[in-house]
Amino acid sequence: MALPSYATRGERIWHYVFLGICALVFLFLVGPLLVIIPLSFNAEPYFTFSEAMLRLDPAGYSLRWYEDFFTSSEWLGAIKNSFIVGIASTLLATVLGTVAALGLSSRHMPARGAIMALLISPMIVPLIISAAAMFFFFSKVNLAQTYLGVILAHTALGIPFVVITVTATLSSFDTTLIRAAHSLGANPTRTFFKVVLPLVTPGVVSGALFAFITSFDEVVVVLFIAGPEQRTMPIQMWSGIREQISPTILAVATLLVLLSMLLLTTLELLRRRGERLRGLSPG
Amino acid sequence: MSQSPATPLTTADGVPLKVSLRRAVRRSKLKALLLASPLLAFLLIAFVMPIVDMLWRSVDNPEVSTHLSRTVQALQGWDGESLPEEPVFAALVADLREGKEARNLGLLSSRLNYEKSGMRSTISRTARRLRTVEPPYREALIAVNDTWGELDTWKLIQREAVPYTLSYYLAAVDRQFGPDGEIVKVPEYLEIHVELFWRTFWMSAVITALTLLLGYPIAYLLATLPLRHSNLLMILVLLPFWTSLLVRTTTWIAILQSQGVLNDMMVAIGLIADEARWQMIHNKIGTIVAMTHILLPFMILPLYSVMKTIPPSYMRAARSLGGKPLLSFRRVYFPLTIPGIAAGGILVFILAIGYYITPALVGGQSGRFITNYIAYHMQTSLNWGLAAAIASILLAVVVVFYLVFNRLIGVDKVKLG
DSSP: OOOOTTOOHHHHHHHHHHHHHHHHHHHHHHHHHHHHHHHTTBSSSSSSOOHHHHTTOGGGBOOHHHHHHHHOHHHHHHHHHHHHHHHHHHHHHHHHHHHHHHHHTSTTOTTHHHHHHHHHHHHHSOHHHHHHHHHHHHHHTTOTTSHHHHHHHHHHHHHHHHHHHHHHHHHTOOTHHHHHHHHTTOOHHHHIIIIIHHHHHHHHHHHHHHHHHHHHTOOHHHHHHOOGGGOOHHHHHHHHHHSSOOTHHHHHHHHHHHHHHHHHHHHHHHHHHHHHHTTSSOO | OOSOTTSOOBOTTSOBHHHHHHHHHHHHHHHHHHHHHHHHHHHIIIIIHHHHHHHHHTTBOOHHHHHTHHHHHHHTTOOSSSOOOHHHHHHHHHHHHHHHHHTOHHHHHHHHHHHSTTHHHHHHHHHHTGGGOOSSHHHHHHHHOGGGGOHHHHHHHHHTTSSBOSHHHHHHTTEEEOTTSOEEEOOGGGOOHHHHHHHHHHHHHHHHHHHHHHHHHHHHHHHHSOHHHHHHHHHHHHHHHHSOHHHHHHHHHHHHSTTSHHHHHHHHTTSSOGGGOOOOSSSHHHHHHHHHHHHHHHHHHHHHHHHTTSOTHHHHHHHHTTOOHHHHIIIIIHHHHHHHHHHHHHHHHHHHHTOOHHHHHHOTTTTOOHHHHHHHHHHTSOOHHHHHHHHHHHHHHHHHHHHHHHHHTOGGGOOOO
16 A cells, blocks of 8 residues: 555645554554553552552552452352363364355255355344343253253354354365375375365364354353353353452453464464465465 | 267266266255254254244233133123123132132233233232132122222233233333223333334444444555555454453443543543543443444454455556546445445444443443343343343344345355454
8 A cells, every 4th residue: 555656745645644544443443452451460459550550660560360360269160161161062063063064065055045044143143132042942941051051052153153164165175186186096085184184174173263262252141041050251250340340350351362362373373374285375 | 979869868877967967966965965954953953943932932922811711711702891790700719719829820910910010919919818708709809909890901801811912022112002902102101112222223323334434444454555564454453353352341441431541541631620530431432432342343354355356456547547536536446345335334233233241331321222121121020021022123123134234245255354
């Protein structure tokens, strides 16, 4: 977006104004996330910068909220629950979603559009509606307030992400590679493990990551269908924000921002690997 | 070569090629369906059936017909002009006695109370005095509670004896059945849902417009920068996208509250007085700011993917043909981005009208959405029929927009990250 040499003076000015606007929007996007990181090291139980913090006085900073977090049995129990539910529903969603995506990317899939619309719908239907509906239905079949109920609900919510990413990967999969492998003497099993799987894996893994983060961050459905036994991390945060607002939440929030950075990096690496394997980009 | 044009082509084992091809296609169709079927079955049970169950619950009306079955039967053929005769009252006493025994009068009395306030206490008071009630029941019941002497009470029981009702939907739009089955407005102090529906829609529209306003320049910048730089900046868009919703909402509480970062900063630089801190959270501003921030990536990503496909030479051509920058933008570039605007706009709007968490945490009283009332009726007022009806209306709106989205863009074109 370099300025062309024929740009007029007005255009030059506008160009810099435009860049300024973009910088402000980026600040709006990322600024809030950066603000909470220093706030979580606050020595005082407030949600704002104390004077000592602004003077960069070490006494104004402390790790007490992190200590709070890592020593609280409630928080640790909630993390455990989040991982149990997250991992179980991710596995289920990834297996079901990948197998279905194999069918969906076939040229002969009947009613492809309608089925795709149905599979994506858990992502589109407002969570509160899914939550209310699942609450009604799961209480009838004794799934409410059980781990299984929460896991099944989160599986349904994670499925669209797996289906979308895996079908996208499969649609760019070059099927002549399979024939090439056959012609070079590989049997179907060897072809699958040596050719198909390495090419499809990045898509499956990023779909799984999407499903995991969906479950890991989900509040509404758990709020409705989980009992006190299945308290997950987001629920703990939710009640923390509503009831006794303490900077422990900011410490948790900072950790979660770090987690999403980690996740984003992983996804980006997977994407690059996928592109490289498919020969879409050099090195 | 030797085949005459009349004999059809066949495969090696003598089957006509057409038949063989059809068979192969059928087989791969079946295989594709078979692969998709476990997921379809799962979603049917874990997602579709709950939704259908909720739709059914929004019209289901079993209370009066099951718990007052004798009364309903005795009321058949009642003209509605004068108070029912003794047999009806006797049937009511029998029904209430049975209900008291089985301890299920609560459901019945709440159901009737939705339609006519005061019915809950009428029924519980009557149930308490059932032991002492002697025939003739008509006089005895009216003596216990004169609600039984009102024609409207009996009309209500007669009307609600049907297995399905629309009254939850009427309640969801602040209407109810009048004594003679006509549709009337609820009393003014009970009117809340219509206003919340409209507020949800216009605030979502404002949020959509704001995300477009903020997202358009960013998407343009990302689409026109060389890939090396734009990949780096893209991370700034994707990071908030990947960050927990609760975290993003929490940060806005920390920033906007009256003792928060923004107010402290403005006080520190003397922009506002310490006593006159701005109230920016727990109201409409809080909801709009936080939700614009949260939904902005959903606008930027579709806009970006459309803008990426517009060749830069178009704008250069427009300029070389004498178009001023603004005119070239308006007549050439902007029309080409409309698919992106439509995709992002519908997506953000659909997501916004269904948001629950953020309005509940930062919306206060005035920034609440209709979704907060679904939760309220689910958890506090326990009027599940009404919650189901409101949810069904919202679902219908979302489905309409989803179908439009599907028709315009296609769900399989949705890209993530």
